[in-house]
Amino acid sequence: MNRISTTLVALAAVLGFAGAALAATVNGDVQKVDAATGKVTLKHGPIPALDMGDMTMVYTAKDPAMLKGLKAGDKVRFDPAEVDSKYVVTKIERAK
Template identity: 60%
Template sequence: MKKAPLVALAALLALAGPAWAQGVKGTVTQVDPAAGKVTLDHAPIPKLGMDAMTMAYKVKDPAMLKDLKSGDKVEFEADEVGGQYTVTKIQKSK
C-alpha cells in the first residue's frame, strides 16, 4: 500500500483546520440583530460539554446575522468568550 497519498491527505486536512470538521448542526429559531444574538436548536457541543438544546447565543460579529432567518439549517462553532457562550462561526448548511 502506498503511504504517500495518505500523508498528503493528512497534510491537507491539517491545513484546512478543525473548524468545520467539528461544526455543530443546528436550526435557527430566532434572530435578534439589535441584541447581537441568535437562538439555535442544536446538536450536542462536545467541546463545551453541552447537550442538545435550544439556546440563545451572542455572536462574535453581528454581521454574521445578516443573512440568517428562522428555520435556516446551519453549521456553527461556539466558544466561551468573556464568560459567555458565543457563536464564533456560522454558515447555512447546504
C-alpha cells in the same frame, strides 16, 4: 523577550484568544435572530467540548454582521465558543 518567545506569543494570539474554549463545528436550526442585540437562538445537538447536550440556546454573535440574512427555520453550521463564561458564535453559515 527573545525571538522564540515573541514568536510563541504571537502564534498563541493568532490561534485563539484568552479565556476561550473553542468547540468543533456544529449543525443547528435557527429559532430566532435578534439583529439589534447581535444574538441568535439555535437548536443543536450535543457539543461535548462545551459539556452541552441537545438544547436550544441563545448565543451572542462575535460579529453581529454574520447574522445578516439568517432567519428562523434556516439550517446552519456554526462554531460555538465559551468566552469569559459567555457562549459565543464565532462563525455561522447556512448548511449546504
